[in-house]
């Protein structure tokens with residue numbers, strides 16, 4: 197698998213925003229390397245995605261790809277903002293997504309592509325095939341040179357560590373960091389701890405919990421040797 201040298205993630209949509217940005221339940225990330233740009237999920241509404249993107253200086257028309265992790269409204273609702281940018285970038289959706297999602301994307305004038313097999317969609321960026329389902333969810337694994345894999349999760353419906361384990365299995369590259377929704381906000385403390393233990397044993401060193409991750413994972417991670425970074429909508433995360 198190819199690798200990249202620089203990775204920067206802009207948090208376009210999340211519940212808690214920096215001053216001047218909108219907060220919204222949902223997730224949207226702008227991900228940039230020295231070789232490509234992509235949009236990962238689209239938040240709940242096009243007004244939030246559009247206005248936060250412009251507040252952060254992100255031009256959605258320049259993305260090479262858009263990836264939808266799964267078809268819940270809080271990850272797909274803002275796609276109209278991407279369509280309005282005039283981009284021709286394809287929108288990659290899980291193989292098992294409903295025809296309604298595909299139709300909604302086509303109705304916006306964008307092109308939907310179902311991802312059946314995992315593959316390196318851009319140099320150093322491997323899109324894993326779907327897990328779990330419904331909702332079928334796909335995640336992205338980026339190979340950062342000298343560090344390892346940064347996996348990008350929408351909601352982690354399959355379980356955060358199951359996604360990381362698949363990323364390791366499918367790419368053969370050791371995991372390093374996880375960013376995105378971890379779906380642990382409703383888990384009991386022992387569930388959060390067992391996920392952290394599994395992530396640590398897979399080699400994860402850094403967590404950037406967003407969206408549905410809950411606050412406990414942030415407080416507990418250091419006892420498993422994992423550094424958690426707290427970020428808000430409007431922040432840039434560098435790895």
Ligand SMILES: [Fe+2]
Pocket residue numbers: 222223268270271350351377407408
């Ligand atoms: Fe979600």
Ligand SMILES: [Fe+2]
Pocket residue numbers: 266268331351353
């Ligand atoms: Fe979800």
